[in-house]
Amino acid sequence: MSTQPPSLLRRVLERALPEELREGIVGDLDEVFADRRRTRGPFRARVWYAGQVMAFSARFTAERMREALSLRGSSFGPDLKLGLRMLIKYPMLTAVGGLAIMIATALGVGANEFMRDLFAPRLPLDEGERIVRLQQVDVEAGGPAPASLYDLRVWKEGLASVEDLGAYALLEQGLVSDRDEIGTVSLARMSASGFRVTRVPPQLGRFLLDADELPDAPHVVVLGDRVWRGVLGADPDVIGRTVRIGSIVHTVVGVMPAGYAFPSTQDAWAPLRAEAADLQPETARRAALFGRLAEGATLESAQTELDLVGQRTSADHPAVYAQLSPRVTPFAQRATLGQRTLVLSGVGLLFIFLLVVACANVATLVFARTVTREGEIAVRTSLGATRRRIVFQLFAESLVLVGGATALGLVLARFALGRISRLFFVIQQEPQPPFWWDDGLSGATVAYALLLALVGAVMIGVVPALKATSGTLQPRLGQLAAGRGGGLRFGGVWTVVIVLQVALSVAFLPLAVSQGGMAFDDPVDTGFPATSYVTAQLGRDITITPATSPEERAALADESFRLFETARDRIASDPAVEGAALASGLSAMNHLNVPVEYLGGGEEEGALAGMSRVLLVDRAYLDLMGATVSAGRTLGAPDFGSGARSVVVNEAFVKYVLGGRNPVGGRIHFADRGTGEASVVKVPAEGEYMDVVGVVQNPGIDAYGPGVHPVIYAPLDLAPVTPLDVGLAGMPQAPAVQLFVRTRPDGGPMTARLYGILSSVDGSLRMAEIGTAAEAWDPVHKGARIAGWIFLAMAGIVLMLSVAGIYALMSFTVSRRTREIAIRAAVGAHRRGIVRIVFGRAIVQLLAGVALGSLVAVPVLVDGVTDQGPQTLVIVSLLLIGAGVAACLVPVRRALAIQPAAAMKAD
């Protein structure tokens, strides 16, 4: 057996030791090993040796780190100071580079945080991550299906891993207090367990109890802070007072603290009472279900248990449950894990892409600057500075720039996030963000941004520094001494960089600028008198439950529709009003966008297909909006209530869906109504055709401007008025339509007048979201303007970076040729010829970039996306070429000014 220590261990030891100590220490340990082997045996000697190897490895690794840190510690501070000085010394680079990184960071961080809040939020409640949502999934349709109160009963009995199971249904209702204070509430009819799940105590009184859910219990309500303060004047004696919500009088038993809005944005809670119908799966009301994971349970264990219960229910009630499969998910989660991962990684990639583009451009600028400091670097090297030392200094300089810009970008994102998310919810027609929405930046996002800033600093500082310090020192010093500038060579690489830089700008900028046009879009410019139209949601304060039979529901819908029509006619006859009309929604905001197929005379079905919005309108609507007929006829009396299926389309439909073909006489059907939203307006079923009877000029009442969207106008009574079957929260909703009123210029304030007319028609009629069309569109316009500004900001940054980059690169590559130019002049070349050579090369590079970029930009622009695109393409190209040519001027003039004799002598 060998008397030497194990060779593998010895190799490990040798690697861990500094080279100068290696032989001495390895020899010493061999010596001790041999001694121990003799005295204590080979096995114990080997164990001892292994221990020593580990101890030496750990000690010397720690020692190296200590040395490295102390080395850096001595120079990092001065390096950072120097970095700050560099920022001041090169203000253009600081401004352009800093702004680019700041905006890239703000956009990336903002988008990342927004998507995180949207798809993977954290509930700000005690152990909020353990609050879960339980729902059904329609296995065949592949989408979620509402659970029912029957499910609640079954799951309560069958699940041990989910506690405090409860249900809720949401309703927007009017509230009238016992002192005639009026307001609206976002009401949750909710199981009392909802309050136990959220673990938030009331600020006044009590919250709901299980006893409140009993059928014969008195009607009670818990109010939110907003309603208590806003409607009831923060009455300290509110407990015991009564409020009428819908048609039911409730006694107030509690007030929740500000910020409490479970399950989403609610500010009133009434008990969800079980009814006899809920005992049967066929008739049970639908509702959203929630609970809290029991001690020791996980989502996975709860899902396993739920699967078993679901299988039993499917076997017992195949008619209802055959294609349903229950799911348990985190409560606020909006998407599946796969979708979330896709979106978040997509946004993450976008962030990285933006930063890489910004940093690559800034790196180019920094490189040009680094090269101007080549002399300094060479001299420092000759004085003994190592390459590592110089690279680290340049890294520290870029870290100052990137770190500062990232910090500013984070501040900008924090500032913008709150505004943009509020706007997002307004556009989504949600009154406010859900209670878990957090406008702040999470620690993870900030850490991620800082990590990327570090990577950016490496890109910007280290890469150019490595390039600038590469090669041997002597030739560069020699060349510096001979006054020839440094020895860095560029060649074809820089030609490629210049061409690509120009190409990218030319390809991207026209598109960005044309989208940026949205920033200046003014709704008044559409010519539509949006301020003369008052619009409101018209609904009824009635309570409809799924226990109501289909016949009763149809009768209620019919009755509601007649009331709406009566109200419309009364309003239209008011002297302050020019006209009134009803439609299924507010133009271009909550229209459905559905896939349609057009069947013209003798053509194959589905030959022409596209997406279109569908608006159900009454017979007054198109006239009221001033829509003039450009082909065929408009919707008239025979099309309403007769069972005829006539529709009118707008010119945008003809242009975008039919490619200009005259549709009159053809037929349209909806290719796929999808699920959920589409059922809300109850468009005709698949296979049912509608006859196109006319084309109207694009009515101006469109938040995005006339003619932007294809729209099909169908008679409002073509389907029962509104969503009687499915409210989005899984509860039936009372019928509602959108009311439009054109006011006379001298008509005076309309709101009170409209309320008066409504109450004279029927006490149950109510209005919500009253305002002029201009006000209703405002969020859409604001959103568009913000999007426009984002595009413009990005375009501005890219343009700035490109112009600065092209200028730096051109000026730099030409100044590299100073000597060549001077010598040409010395040997008798004509000045004009020299200028032609220099500029000729620059122009070729710039034009190649423009051509390459146009290859991408032109097909997109020709596609008709924008009007400003082609002009922008020309302007951007001219700007870049101008910058490039201007950049050549200074070095060429300098080179030509050198005396030929001096140039020859230097050689």
Next chain:
Amino acid sequence: MPQGLGDFEQMVLLAILHVGGDAYGVPIVEEIERRTGRSVSRAAVYVTLRRLEKRGLITSWMSEPTGERGGKARRCVRVESDGLAQLREARRAMDSMWGDLDPGVVEGAS
């Protein structure tokens, strides 16, 4: 201002002086262990030797390779005058701190 000597550094320097002319890692470790009655980390001794050498308190040189170590040379060390001066200064400071203390504290008598 020169950096003062730590306890362990003093021990290593004193051990080198005790071992004498051919001091190298193995006898230095043995000397410390023999005199203090405690086992020491061999790796810590070598790291300390390296630090002392970087501070100019000791110098080292490679001996002739020896057959008993598989042909490997020893790295021998010697204390330099700066090292001696710092050792004396450390002792003086320590003596000064002990000086004038109650004999009961110094001798351990109660």
